[in-house]
Amino acid sequence: MNLFNLPSSSALTTPITRAACLALDAQDPLARCRERFALPEGVIYLDGNSLGAMPRAVPARMQRAIEQEWAQGLIRSWNDADWYPAPQRVGGRIAALVGAEADEVIVADSISINLFKVLVAALRLRPGRRVILGENANFPTDAYVAGGVAELVGAEFRAVDSEDVLAALNEDVAVVTLTHVNYKSGKVYDMAAITKRAHEVGALVVWDLAHTAGAMPCALNACNADFALGCGYKYLNGGPGAPAFVFVAKRHQDGLRQPLTGWHGHARPFEFSQSYVPAPGIDRMLVGTAPQLGLIALEAALTAFDGVDMQALRRKSQSLTSLFIALVDQELAGHGFGLATPREPNARGSQVSLTHAEGYAIVQALIARGVIGDFRSPDILRFGFAALYLSHAEVWDAVATLQDVMASAAWSAPEFMARKAVT
Ligand SMILES: Cc1ncc(COP(=O)(O)O)c(C=O)c1O
Structure with missing residues (x-):
């Protein structure tokens, strides 16, 4: 079964596990493209919608x-x-x-x-x-x-x-x-x-x-x-x-x-x-x-x-964004998040935006833990999913980090409150 043809994560067995995400990655026809990028160790990069990662060829x-x-x-x-x-x-x-x-x-x-x-x-x-x-x-x-x-x-x-x-x-x-x-x-x-x-x-x-x-x-x-x-x-x-x-x-x-x-x-x-x-x-x-x-x-x-089929890229992008939304539903209920992006995969691009009154500080706390997204005023936490270099396991790990930031209230530390010039 090719799981990348699934229209959305609603077809995944719940609760979704990290092992299920790894299984998706094992079938990912674009997984080889990750090698084409120089990404730092310990970073999950969900900001390719602002500044793409650096290709190794550059x-x-x-x-x-x-x-x-x-x-x-x-x-x-x-x-x-x-x-x-x-x-x-x-x-x-x-x-x-x-x-x-x-x-x-x-x-x-x-x-x-x-x-x-x-x-x-x-x-x-x-x-x-x-x-x-x-x-x-x-x-x-x-x-x-x-x-x-x-x-x-x-x-x-x-x-x-x-x-x-x-x-x-x-x-x-x-x-x-x-x-x-x-x-x-x-x-x-x-x-x-x-x-x-x-x-x-x-x-x-x-x-x-x-x-x-x-x-x-x-x-x-x-x-x-x-x-x-x-x-x-x-x-x-x-x-x-x-x-x-x-x-x-x-x-x-x-x-x-x-x-x-x-x-x-x-x-x-x-x-x-x-x-x-x-x-x-x-x-x-x-x-x-x-x-x-x-x-x-x-x-x-x-x-x-090179050699990337844009339809395959779209399928993977939808698989990643659907997974992110499903995991937010599964792991973050009760933490005050809203979803600003359509649930229907064909109605959205390659990003998912959450809303939260403390969005800026939450994004800063995530960045401090190596999960890089960005913030758009007044309350949008924006996550971009560049299908050439992201994996389903990283989506799992990013949501787990967000869950930890919320459960521990780590976002409320004073250093995450001060607004930087670029958000
Ligand atoms: C939709 C859209 N248009 C335009 C821009 C910026 O345009 P410019 O290349 O002139 O800085 C952005 C930047 O994020 C954008 O998101």
Whole structure:
């Protein structure tokens, strides 16, 4: 029996034991991928949704980039070490993970900057329409950028509750901007249904894939998506501040006018012409010089996905998150936790969020015991399950640690109360 095909942990025999978790790990077709990551001893890392673990392929590649390509090759490496075409090359690698063609994705800038570029470009594709539609619970930068664009171009940014998005789609809307997997709740939007409805009223859609890319399969082209963006530092494991990516469907590329008309998006940057001529295709989404070291780290990190079937990754991710929820039910009843993530596996991404009035201190106490999650104000304890490097036994051990933190009231120690800058 292949337990990874189980839709949820409700099919596991209760009470769930650590031995049952080890049995799941013994059948895990992705268990071999754990070796691809350098994780510290004694740490259970449940924060790959904020900063992915470091793939082992990265340090050697970085050493070569620094000591040979930079130190020895110097400026010649833009040509000789293929630095210049890296945004397209790495974009093509990410395209395969998000259901796009290689020439529809390019690596550039951050999510925030890419969102600015595509929102302005989308508004220009819908002259006469003045509404950018968003949702109230989106990641703040998405709302801030949409609000900033609206102010700049004289449009209106209209945010509604997530369940009202479909109803709010009408002929006034130029573009809808949504995050596919919500950063707090882990709830997943139906990309196909929302994109279809948006197109029926003539609107375009921008998908933020921050919590999707590398975490679960994504079918941008099968959903007829218009634009998407995502970061390199979460489930793609590209390192802190890794460059982001942007997707533009091929049908929108020619004629697309993005507002940050920098020289790397020019058709012939090294002619140094005073007039801007956009590059053909996805290249026009580039702005300035790419952060090469970050790109090189991201490219090396992406080899951790070599040979990985994204459907198998999804099955394992659902198995891990279902197990976590079942163990919280089993081990933590009566400790004041709520569940902010849908119980239905297909309705969530690769994270589980709990609520608790003392959430911040509990997360700090967990981190002190080597179980690393994070906290999102006001009361969310967030746990990400990167299926490439986590095991079911670790999920068991993490919940056992949480149980101990609660039963012993270890979280109430003064050192866990002081808020750090990054939560
Ligand atoms: C949904 C979402 N969008 C955007 C961002 C951040 O974007 P940027 O790459 O511009 O920092 C995050 C960061 O956690 C996020 O969760």
